[in-house]
Amino acid sequence: MLQKAELLRTPIEHYDVTQFNVVPLVEAMRYMAFSARDLARAADITDRMMRDPDCGILLCLAGSLVSAGLKKVFADAIRFGMVDAVVSTGANIVDQDFFEALGFRHYVGDEQLRSGMFDAQLRELHIDRIYDTLIDEDELRICDDRIRQIADELDPRPYSSREFIRAMGAHLEQHGCKAPDSIVLEAYRHDVPIFCPAFSDCSAGFGLVAHQHRRGDAPCVTIDSVKDFRELTRLKIENPTTGLFMVGGGVPKNFAQDIVVAADVLGEQVPMHQYAVQVTVADVRDGALSSSTLKEASSWGKVDLAYEQMVYAEATLAVPLLLGYAYHKGGWKGRRPRRWNRLLDALGDPQLPLAAASRE
Ligand SMILES: NC(=O)c1ccc[n+]([C@@H]2O[C@H](COP(=O)([O-])OP(=O)(O)OC[C@H]3O[C@@H](n4cnc5c(N)ncnc54)[C@H](O)[C@@H]3O)[C@@H](O)[C@H]2O)c1
Numbered sequence: 001m002l003q004k005a006e007l008l009r010t011p012i013e014h015y016d017v018t019q020f021n022v023v024p025l026v027e028a029m030r031y032m033a034f035s036a037r038d039l040a041r042a043a044d045i046t047d048r049m050m051r052d053p054d055c056g057i058l059l060c061l062a063g064s065l066v067s068a069g070l071k072k073v074f075a076d077a078i079r080f081g082m083v084d085a086v087v088s089t090g091a092n093i094v095d096q097d098f099f100e101a102l103g104f105r106h107y108v109g110d111e112q113l114r115s116g117m118f119d120a121q122l123r124e125l126h127i128d129r130i131y132d133t134l135i136d137e138d139e140l141r142i143c144d145d146r147i148r149q150i151a152d153e154l155d156p157r158p159y160s161s162r163e164f165i166r167a168m169g170a171h172l173e174q175h176g177c178k179a180p181d182s183i184v185l186e187a188y189r190h191d192v193p194i195f196c197p198a199f200s201d202c203s204a205g206f207g208l209v210a211h212q213h214r215r216g217d218a219p220c221v222t223i224d225s226v227k228d229f230r231e232l233t234r235l236k237i238e239n240p241t242t243g244l245f246m247v248g249g250g251v252p253k254n255f256a257q258d259i260v261v262a263a264d265v266l267g268e269q270v271p272m273h274q275y276a277v278q279v280t281v282a283d284v285r286d287g288a289l290s291s292s293t294l295k296e297a298s299s300w301g302k303v304d305l306a307y308e309q310m311v312y313a314e315a316t317l318a319v320p321l322l323l324g325y326a327y328h329k330g331g332w333k334g335r336r337p338r339r340w341n342r343l344l345d346a347l348g349d350p351q352l353p354l355a356a357a358s359r360e
Helices: 023-029 034-051 066-079 090-101 111-115 119-124 137-153 161-175 183-189 203-215 225-238 250-265 294-299 315-329 340-346 354-359
Strands: 056-061 085-088 127-130 133-136 242-247 273-280 303-312
Touching (some): 034 273, 056 250, 066 090, 090 183, 161 340, 242 250, 242 315, 250 273
Parallel strands (some): 056 242
Antiparallel strands (some): 127 133
């Protein structure tokens, strides 16, 4: 019989881009072929967007990235001012980053578990499996409940996910963060907004369901995803030159790309995203959004063609190379911090017409 303590023994360790100078490795790939050449070009574009003084950079995350050991890469990108906003699935931000900030860990699963033959036993032990990674379900329930507590303490009104995640950062600052790196806490400290357009589709959803259920007919916290869209669109209007660094695809990819169109709907002329890199394993033949090329996005008026590059690779391999290259090239050192959370505060009530508020 499998033992829980035995299974949850070896924690996932997060990759540290600062420790390994990958610049010579990536440069050596430039005159190779296939994925290596694509990756080298994507690394150049990533570095280029960081050197463009006008460019605001959006980091888009889908897939199980934080649980897979990429948390510190993204926390450092925020800490060093390499990105100005994050658009993510809720799982990365709540179930994985906030979860670790509460002191919990993800664990390396033994190779035999990948077969799926032991999943019924894992279920009995309250262990969840993400391919080769294990999580204590009892700890996840504590994470869900912490979200409920945060909601209970807020004024009952509609919040964008950005506002709610900022409250999660404030909670960590106030009550202590039990992990050395946290995307939520670093974003809070650097006024970097995090948007999760499908915020309820993760641990946050369980916490908010509990919050609303307990409130009954009394006023409660709700999440307004349209407000997220309005806020993100505002940022594009205020900072027209933008670059996207996208991992996976999914809702974050589309949501971030769509702000160009949303600005147009509001009568504001903004350029397409000038720089775009996407790392994905998705296959273009399914016609889905995650797999759609950035050239295809250009047909929708979302992404400019000059500096775009798809990298068909699994994220744990490609992201350390791409963001490691950008980190060691140092183009980010001259970037001014946007502190977009403050900008959104200063712009005031998001209920105001966007164009009027942005000209005040
Ligand atoms: N992934 C999880 O463990 C998890 C857990 C709880 C909730 N959820 C929720 O499920 C929804 C879907 O989320 P999702 O994050 O799994 O995304 P997703 O399944 O929508 O993935 C989007 C695309 O990203 C690509 N992708 C995913 N992982 C990749 C990787 N490691 N490398 C390269 N490409 C990769 C895939 O091709 C996929 O088509 C979200 O709302 C999320 O909050 C996910």
